[in-house]
Amino acid sequence: xxxxxxxxxxxxxxxxxxxxxxxxxxxxxxxxxxxxxxxxxxxxxxxxxxxxxxxxxxxxxxxxxxxxxxxxxxxxxxxxxxxxxxxxxxxxxxxxxxxxxxxxxxxxxxxxxxxxxxxxxxxxxxxxxxxxxxxxxxxxxxxxxxxxxxxxxxxxxxxxxxxxxxxxxxxxxxxxxxxxxxxxxxxxxxxxxxxxxxxxxxxxxxxxxxxxxxxxxxxxxxxxxxxxxxxxxxxxxxxxxxxxxxxxxxxxxxxxxxxxxxxxxxxxxxxxxxxxxxxxxxxxxxxxxxxxxxxxxxxxxxxxxxxxxxxxxxxxxxxxxx
Numbered sequence: 001x002x003x004x005x006x007x008x009x010x011x012x013x014x015x016x017x018x019x020x021x022x023x024x025x026x027x028x029x030x031x032x033x034x035x036x037x038x039x040x041x042x043x044x045x046x047x048x049x050x051x052x053x054x055x056x057x058x059x060x061x062x063x064x065x066x067x068x069x070x071x072x073x074x075x076x077x078x079x080x081x082x083x084x085x086x087x088x089x090x091x092x093x094x095x096x097x098x099x100x101x102x103x104x105x106x107x108x109x110x111x112x113x114x115x116x117x118x119x120x121x122x123x124x125x126x127x128x129x130x131x132x133x134x135x136x137x138x139x140x141x142x143x144x145x146x147x148x149x150x151x152x153x154x155x156x157x158x159x160x161x162x163x164x165x166x167x168x169x170x171x172x173x174x175x176x177x178x179x180x181x182x183x184x185x186x187x188x189x190x191x192x193x194x195x196x197x198x199x200x201x202x203x204x205x206x207x208x209x210x211x212x213x214x215x216x217x218x219x220x221x222x223x224x225x226x227x228x229x230x231x232x233x234x235x236x237x238x239x240x241x242x243x244x245x246x247x248x249x250x251x252x253x254x255x256x257x258x259x260x261x262x263x264x265x266x267x268x269x270x271x272x273x274x275x276x277x278x279x280x281x282x283x284x285x286x287x288x289x290x291x292x293x294x295x296x297x298x299x300x301x302x303x304x305x306x307x308x309x310x311x312x313x314x315x316x317x318x319x320x321x322x
């Protein structure tokens with residue numbers, strides 16, 4: 001099938017309230033999938049969304065943002081009478097965010113029940129890559145339809161999964177561990193953080209984590225560790241990729257989502273995995289200078305500024321090749 005889009009994301013978009021001090025909040029729109037698709041768009045990728053959008057006072061603003069980010073919404077219907085999810089962000093003195101979510105009964109839970117599965121499969125087949133996280137795994141109704149989709153498109157579309165664990169969404173973390181074993185043979189790349197890994201398996205070294213995920217059947221594993229070098233295991237080869245030093249950090253919200261966008265953008269340009277991780281690190285670093293999760297200040301030139309010291313040859317400043 002001819003590819004119409006570079007990247008499709010599956011997930012929930014939310015109204016975002018950021019604490020800007022003095023008990024005041026700034027409203028925006030975010031969510032891991034929206035953050036990643038927005039960053040991917042700033043890197044030159046065409047994007048689309050599988051979701052369901054609520055019908056409430058936040059709908060107009062959310063749809064305006066999605067339209068401004070040039071995200072295709074042909075498979076993200078508005079569900080009458082359903083709310084959008086909401087979350088609140090507070091930052092500590094180091095700019096590290098904490099979150100509080102209100103998403104019970106949100107429209108996005110019905111994204112796989114309100115539209116035909118065959119249509120969703122064909123939509124994903126029209127894209128070069130698909131990104132999703134454990135959040136839709138936790139919240140969607142009829143989860144098995146997502147697995148049916150993944151099995152149907154495997155080998156035709158790059159499948160990328162970011163653990164991005166929200167502990168409150170899982171009554172039994174063992175359920176998520178079991179889902180990982182089902183996902184392993186389907187995925188092309190797994191994104192995790194050391195915090196995610198600790199939630200699942202307790203304290204262990206990065207090398208131990210990579211070895212365990214490889215044993216479970218994941219072929220390409222990317223372990224982000226904040227300011228420490230990113231660890232990558234790709235087809236049995238393990239290596240470290242340095243992280244740019246950033247001094248002007250305004251907000252770390254969405255940095256991991258920006259990383260995913262950079263990594264996938266480099267994959268679609270046929271860069272080797274080391275350069276993909278370097279591009280992920282550079283994109284995440286470039287996202288830290290703006291408030292909110294959508295990396296509104298991110299540009300290719302800024303990403304290149306962070307990328308060049310990590311990879312001292314070549315350039316990223318080219319369009320995605322189809």
